Amino acid sequence: MLKNTFLTAIRSFLKNKTVSLINVTGLGVGLATCILLLLYIWDEGSFDRHHKHGKEVYRIGINFGDFTAASSPAPMAEGFKSNFPEVLQSTRLFKYPMLESMVLKSEIDGELKIFQEPFGYYVDSTFFDVFSYSFIVGDPEKALQEPNTIVLSKTLADKLFVGEFTLDQTITLGLPEGEFDYRVVGVFDDKGLKSHINANFLLSMQNTDIGSYVEQENSWKNNNMFHTYIRVSPGVESHTVESKLNGFYQQKMGEDIQALGFSSNLFLQPLENIYLTSDLGFEVGPTGSRTLLYVFGSIGIFILLIACINFMNLSTAKSGLRAKEVGVRKVVGADKKQLVFQFLMESLVISLFSLLIALILVLILLPVFNQITDKALQYADNWNVMIFALGLTIVTGIIAGLYPAFYLSGFKPLQILKGVTLSSQSTVSIRKGLVVFQFVISVTLIGLVLVVQKQMSFMQHSSLGFDKDQQLVLPLQSNEAMENFSVLKNQLQNQQGVSMVSGGSVYPGIEVLQDWLLYEEGKTEDDVVDVIIGRASEDYLETLGMELIQGRSFTAAYPEMGNYLIINQSAAKAFDLEEEDAIGKILIMEWQGQKNEFEIVGLVKDFHFQSLHQTIKPFAWIPTQKPNYLVAKFETNQTATLLASIERIWRNINPSTPFSYTFLDQDFKRNYEKEQKTATVIFYFTGVAILISCIGLFGLAAFTAEQKTKEIGIRKVLGASTYNITALVSREFVVLVTISVLIAAPIAFFASGKWLENFAYKIDLGWNIFLLSGIIAVCVAYATVSFQAIKAALTNPVDTLRSQ
Structure with missing residues (x-):
């Protein structure tokens, strides 16, 4: 019976070649679309699913009213672990401020290798008791327990060391403060690893570079620069823990913040939800979007529905060709159930042919799709998706064939064999409705x-309020590069094609980690304004093409490095200052019981330091002689030639620091x-x-x-x-x-x-x-x-x- 039905379906498929081809093509393209989108959705949804205690791990975020941060104060991790039995373990992650990458050096058999590597994080020794990593070499239970130790990803270890890798090898870390030796205590497998912590290497929080700074950070109200994670007891309700922790947090710093006119509260983010649902300030790395997955999933479903509608419309439109067949079958004894089964089988045959077409299309289009979505999706890595696609194909075949099957099987043999027309107004209306x-x-x-x-x-x-085009940015991420900034600047200014050179701690397009609470002289801490702070060297505003409205900028004519500020219009407005009267005003920042006074010497037109997602906020520049980034304005179309010349100058001045660059417009994009x-x-x-x-x-x-x-x-x-x-x-x-x-x-x-x-x-x-x-x-x-x-x-x- 089943074999005969299948063979009949094949014959029908071959007999109606045009309709069958249209249906197979439409369903094939629709299924290929769904498979591609399913591969993407499955990949995005797999982040942070590999951790042993993933369902009990939470990150602590802080809500400051108009700003929500993924980071928190330094003492929070230990404070919660020590005071709440529900918190089994806590750990912190720290991103070095204004340092996009770090210089790593390794020497094997007299051969020195130097790399500038991003995604390096300082973590507590408890890190691997909260997160699960598969170690190729080393023991995660003992890793990072000692000062100045480092754990590498397999990808980075292969770059730094040649041949078989062994533990206890030394890597030199180049930072603005100098060079520091770290001992390798582990290598983790990063192939296919999906985590919101996109770590390339992990450094022990106890060390000789930032260790002393971390140890002295005991304030609950300042320097929210640490990412705090806690692991709670299994079965504990997150909202219960959140309420207790928030009460403790308010006791520790609530009064201090409220005295400044601010309020804040903490919240818990489930680890497995961070990548898809979190889009906070100071994120560890790039995040995805659950909304985007819903959009893509909806597009896939709608496209498949369109293909199904094609099948239904063409099947019912061509019903006249099948009418006599239905009449004859009913006359010789076929009942409605058998006919429905026959037509559904034909639909399934077309769906299976469509799946074959879809798989071929996916194989051809997957490289292009990967390039568009910046992924590395593969068939072999996602058999679950393939199984789901097969199930989807069967469901699609049933849905697409259900209405035609009942419609065709409902014909009355007497009317058919007499030649009575089969078209009905209701059928035509349904067909038109489906087209709409x-x-x-x-x-x-x-x-x-x-x-x-x-x-x-x-x-x-x-x-944007600044000139983003033809701006070359050189990161000064090592002590050597920062110390030689002036020499590099002078030589680049003499380079043909370079019009201006300056530097700053940040530049438009990247995240700014520093802000101060300032209030105007003659007022109190009740009148503080949260101001984003950037550091700029001479001619910074001129190099970036920012418009100075009042006062002066930081130039060679004013070489002193005092407590001076250049503010934007939004800052002046926040302090209720008239633009023409802003110059000479004193703003005060209180820090550790001391009042620090800053004179406003310049007012700059508002500029978009961040993307157009966010409103322009109060911003202020303070002077610096050791910027983190050099910015060079160039005026030539021979970019490759200019870069080659700049690289030669760089290597002569900074032989121990790798040359790297970016363009400001690309970073902002x-x-x-x-x-x-x-x-x-x-x-x-x-x-x-x-x-x-x-x-x-x-x-x-x-x-x-x-x-x-x-x-x-x-x-x-x-x-x-x-x-x-x-x-x-x-x-x-x-x-x-x-x-x-x-x-x-x-x-x-x-x-x-x-x-x-x-x-x-x-x-x-x-x-x-x-x-x-x-x-x-x-x-x-x-x-x-x-x-x-x-x-x-x-x-x-x-x-x-x-x-x-």
Whole structure:
């Protein structure tokens, strides 16, 4: 029985080649889309799932009202562990401030290797009692228990050492304070490791470089620069622990903060949720977005629905071809159940053929998809997805074939064999409704693509308050490089193509870790303003092209390095200072019982130091002679030649520090990587949705043209033009797509508005964007249908009317 049903399904598939090909192509493209998106979703959802105690580990975040941080004060970890039995273990992670990478040196058999490596973190000795890492060499239970020890990733160990690796080898760490030796006590396997802590190497918190600083940090209200993690007892409710810890936290520092006019409270973030749900200030590394996964998942489901709709529409539209078959089968004894099973089997055969096409497409498209999403997805690593895809294929086959199966099996044999027409108004209405539903999805996606692209263009071309183009940034991440800043600056200023050179602790586009609570002279701590602090050397504002409104900048004409500030307009506004009266005002910062006075010497026009997601905040520059970054403004198109010259100068001045560089505009653009990735993926899959919808329209148009063959022939004989015939066939579909546009426009408007809420500075949503999306959809649909319409119009009427 099953074999006969399967063979009948194959024969039907081969007999109706055109319809079968359209269905297989549509379902194949839809399944390929779903598989690609499933691979991405599965990969994003697998972060931090490998930890043994993952479900009992939480990170502590601090909410300061208008700002929420992923970091916390230094004594919090030990304070919670010592006072709460529910907290079994705690550990801290520390990112060296304003240091994107560290210089690592290793010497094996007289060969010195020097690398500048990012993603290095200081951690407590309890780190591996909270987090689970697979060690290739060493013992995680003993690692980092001793001062000045380091644990490397396998990738980094292979770079630093040649041949078989052994423990206790020495690595020299280059920092702004000098060079420090660390002993290697372990290597962990980082292949396929997915964690929000994107560590390349881990350093013991007890050490000779920052160790003394860490030990003296015992304030609960200042220097929230540590990432604190706790492991609680199994079965303990997180909200119960959170309430207890927050009460203790308020006792320790609540009164001090409230005296400054601030309030804060802590909250717990489950470890397994951090990567997908956290987007706080001072994150350890880049994070994902659960919302983005919902968007991608929805796109995949909708595209598959569009493919299923194609199948249903074409199956019911072609019902007349199967009518006599159904009638004969019923006359010879087939019941409705058998017919339903037969038609569902045909649907499953088409789905399985589609899966084969989909797998081939995924194999071809996966490298491109990886490049778009910045992933390294593979079939072999995700068999769960493949099994899920097979299940999805079967479900898709059943869903796509269910309505046609019941529709076809419901024919009455007497009417069929008498030649009574089978079309019903309800069936036609359902088919039209499904076409409208298809294009509602497509038009909505087109609208979203246009909004996202317009917002991205707005962000890229908005005035940022500084000159981001042709700005070369050299990180001064070692003591050698920082000490030689002046020498390097002087030589680069004499380099042809370089117009200005300066330096700072930070530059626009990267995160600023330092802020001060300042209040104006004559006022009290009740009037403090939280001000972001950056350090700048001579000519910094001029090099970056920032506009000075009042006063002066830090230049060679004022070489003194006193307590001076250059503030932005937002800072002046926050202190209720008139711009013309701001110069000469004194701002006070209290630190450890001492008042530190700073004179305002300059006022700069507001600039976007951070992305357009965030509003411009009060900002102030203080002078420095040892910046962390050198910024060089260049005016030449021969970038490669200039970089080669700068690298030679660098190596002569800083032989022990690797040369690395970046461009300011590229760094600022990285703030929008998530949005750019979203825009690109939506753009491509919108094209897929339109393609599948048009495949369905193409099939329905061919069927309509076939039904109207004789009508078209008669009209041509009576003098109808090709345009008239084309309009006759196309009119119905254009009307349906137009209805889709009217329904999709408000949906796209609402979805776009929700997405734009993520930006402090954004475009205005106008009707023209959604009008354009509608015009695009109508034109594409008309072009698709017109092909069949023109083909029918050009057919010789003698051929179509010969039988009459």
